[in-house]
Structures are given as structure tokens and as C-alpha cells.
Amino acid sequence: MSDLNKELSEYTKNLNKASKDSNINRAITRAVKAYRDTVEDTMERHPHTPELAEEVRRIKEYSMENNQQLLEKAMQSIEKNKGKAFYAKDREEALRITNEIIGTGKTVVKGKSMLGEELQIRHGLEESGNEVWETDLGEFILQLKNDRPMHILSPAIHVPREQVAEIFTEFFKKEIPPDIAQEVAVVREFLREKYFTADVGISGANVVAADTGQIVIIENEGNVRLCTGAPPVHIVLVGIEKLVPSFLDSMKVAEVTWRYAQYASPSYVNIISGPSKTGDIEKVTTYGAHGPKEFYVIFVDNGRSEMLKDPTCRQALSCLRCGGCMYECPVFQVTAGHYGRTYLSGIGSVWTSFVDGGVEEAAPMLYTCLRCGRCVERCPMKIEVPTMVGELRNRLVSE
Numbered sequence: 001m002s003d004l005n006k007e008l009s010e011y012t013k014n015l016n017k018a019s020k021d022s023n024i025n026r027a028i029t030r031a032v033k034a035y036r037d038t039v040e041d042t043m044e045r046h047p048h049t050p051e052l053a054e055e056v057r058r059i060k061e062y063s064m065e066n067n068q069q070l071l072e073k074a075m076q077s078i079e080k081n082k083g084k085a086f087y088a089k090d091r092e093e094a095l096r097i098t099n100e101i102i103g104t105g106k107t108v109v110k111g112k113s114m115l116g117e118e119l120q121i122r123h124g125l126e127e128s129g130n131e132v133w134e135t136d137l138g139e140f141i142l143q144l145k146n147d148r149p150m151h152i153l154s155p156a157i158h159v160p161r162e163q164v165a166e167i168f169t170e171f172f173k174k175e176i177p178p179d180i181a182q183e184v185a186v187v188r189e190f191l192r193e194k195y196f197t198a199d200v201g202i203s204g205a206n207v208v209a210a211d212t213g214q215i216v217i218i219e220n221e222g223n224v225r226l227c228t229g230a231p232p233v234h235i236v237l238v239g240i241e242k243l244v245p246s247f248l249d250s251m252k253v254a255e256v257t258w259r260y261a262q263y264a265s266p267s268y269v270n271i272i273s274g275p276s277k278t279g280d281i282e283k284v285t286t287y288g289a290h291g292p293k294e295f296y297v298i299f300v301d302n303g304r305s306e307m308l309k310d311p312t313c314r315q316a317l318s319c320l321r322c323g324g325c326m327y328e329c330p331v332f333q334v335t336a337g338h339y340g341r342t343y344l345s346g347i348g349s350v351w352t353s354f355v356d357g358g359v360e361e362a363a364p365m366l367y368t369c370l371r372c373g374r375c376v377e378r379c380p381m382k383i384e385v386p387t388m389v390g391e392l393r394n395r396l397v398s399e
């Protein structure tokens, strides 16, 4: 049996197993229902959203055409704001830069970031002798469970409250009942101390405005505010596809992202331009007031430039990571993130082909896609996943 056949057979076994897993089944059924109910209500309350999504499609197309110029402009803007900007062409470079900033023996608090998963940043920093804590509740559960995200927005979507209670009872060494409010409270108490003793906070970004160098991060839990505000150093890891020309554009992208992620209004939208500063004493600007004294932004390529050059697949770069398509995907609905690696479902198979191992690694995912097109219906960017999957299958066969 060839390596590819072996891999396919292993993968198929996992998919079958996942489809019979009662924890996954219970958790996904609840999540899909909640998503559909909420997103419908959200769109009714904000009916201009589909029109705004069309405008965002145009912004993203322009941004892809002009990615290099936007990158240069954003890096200059960040430096002007007294931050430091870097470009990393791949995982090794991104890790090297991050390690050089952080060093070893540090405590790091980290917000949710798909790019962080792609780069395996937590493992990389742990290998360098640092203590790293995931602060997004779902990611924290997965860190304790030694598991990987099964949805890009709700990483622990496959873990029902009963299982969370078991995991927490073991970790905190006290009985935690399967009560969501109590589960949330115990993590809040544990992480609070970490935020204020951490040396470094790491976050991702939803969008970056090139003209102002401002980083926009959408969240609900409040953990990103603490990760990016409490430690003396803040590092942002962001893919080059997140660049848009102006601050106004970034707000439009942000609104469409959170709306299709089912939020009428997220609890927080963080806009970060540079290190914290004050001019309160004699108007002398001094950096490191209450927030971080050092601010670093690492723009990561890792295969994205290749995707940009690809006439069929470049549209995948406009993905907002709203996660809507996954709730509609018939395969994802029964297998959760077993249908994928870092990136999941149909859109994930395209991303995997470029940034996470190449088209051979993506082969099992490419052949799992039913090409039914339900994802396109839900997608605010109308990304043609079935077309890209067909094209990548052709390339795989001819290779």
C-alpha cells in the first residue's frame, strides 16, 4: 500500500469513528442549532450585512492585488507608531523571530489564533523552555485535553460540558460539576493570576489597516484584552492576507466577520496601534504606561504568496474565518474537525494545500468534500470551494 493510500485509509477510519462518537454528535448537534438560530436573528436585526459583505469582497480583492504594497505600508506605519514589524516567510522564520523576542524561561499568555495553530507556536515556545497558557476557554480545554481545535471559532466544539467537567476535575484536583457557569468561573480564577504575572502576551489579528498600522481583534471572552494589555510585551502573529488599505476598510471587514460568525455585536473589538504610552508628565512621551512597553507584529507568509499567484485558488485568501461554512457542511456536521488538519472542511482543504503540507497532505480532505456547495451559500465572500477542490484534485492526479 502506498503512503498516500495508507494515509487515506487511516483518515477514513477516523472519520467513521468520529461519526459514531456520541460526544461529538451531541456537541455538534447543539452547536449547529445554536448557530443557525442566532445567525438568522442577527441578520434580521442588521439587514444591511449582505450588502456590506459585497463591499468587503471588493476590498479583499483589491487588497490581494496590492498585497506587497500594503505590507510595506503597514510595516512602516507600525514602526512610526513605535512598534516593530517583521516579515516571516515560513514557520521556521516566524518561530525564530518569536523566540528571539521572548527568549527562554518566560511565562506567555496566548489568545486564540488559527495562524498560531498553523505554526504550532505553543509547542515551539514550550520547546524553547517557556510556560505557555492558552487563554481562550476552548483552547484552554484543548490544552488540558492534549487535543487540537475542531472548529476555527469554537475550537472545543466537540467537547460537551460533561467531558469538560471531567477534564477540569482532574486538572484542578477538585470536583467540578457539568455546569457551564461553574466551569467558566474556575478557569477565570486560574488564568487571572497568569495574565498579571506573564512576561509576554501573544495574539492573532482579524484584520490590519495598512494606512494606520492598526491591528483589529474581535473577541467575546475578554481574554484578548488581558493578554494584549497586561503583560509588558505584546506580540501579534498575523497572515499577510489580513491586510487592507485603510482603517475604515478594516472596520467593514470586522463587522462582516463578526456578523457571519453569528454575533450581532461581539463583546469587544480591540484596536491596537502600538505600545502603551503617556505624556502626562511634562508632555514627555514615555512608553510602557499601564499596557505593554514593547509591541511587535510579525507578518507571516508561509505559502500565502504562492496562493496569491494561483488564479483559481487565490480567492481562498479572502476567507474571513467566520466559521459559517463549517456549520453548513454535511461532512463536518457528523465528523467535526476530524475532517481536516489545522484548517477544516472544504475551505480548509484548499488552505492545507498551500500552507499546511501541500496538496498531497490535503488529498484526504480534498476527496472528502462532497462539492455540494452549501458552504458557498453561507459564505459572506462567496468563495467557490467546490471549484477549487475540483481543480486541486486534477492537479493531484496529474502530479
Ligand code: SF4
Binding pocket: 260, 318, 319, 320, 321, 322, 323, 324, 325, 326, 347, 375, 378, 379, 380, 381, 382, 383
Ligand atoms: S470560507 Fe467563507 S464561510 Fe467559511 S470561514 Fe471563510 S469566509 Fe467564513
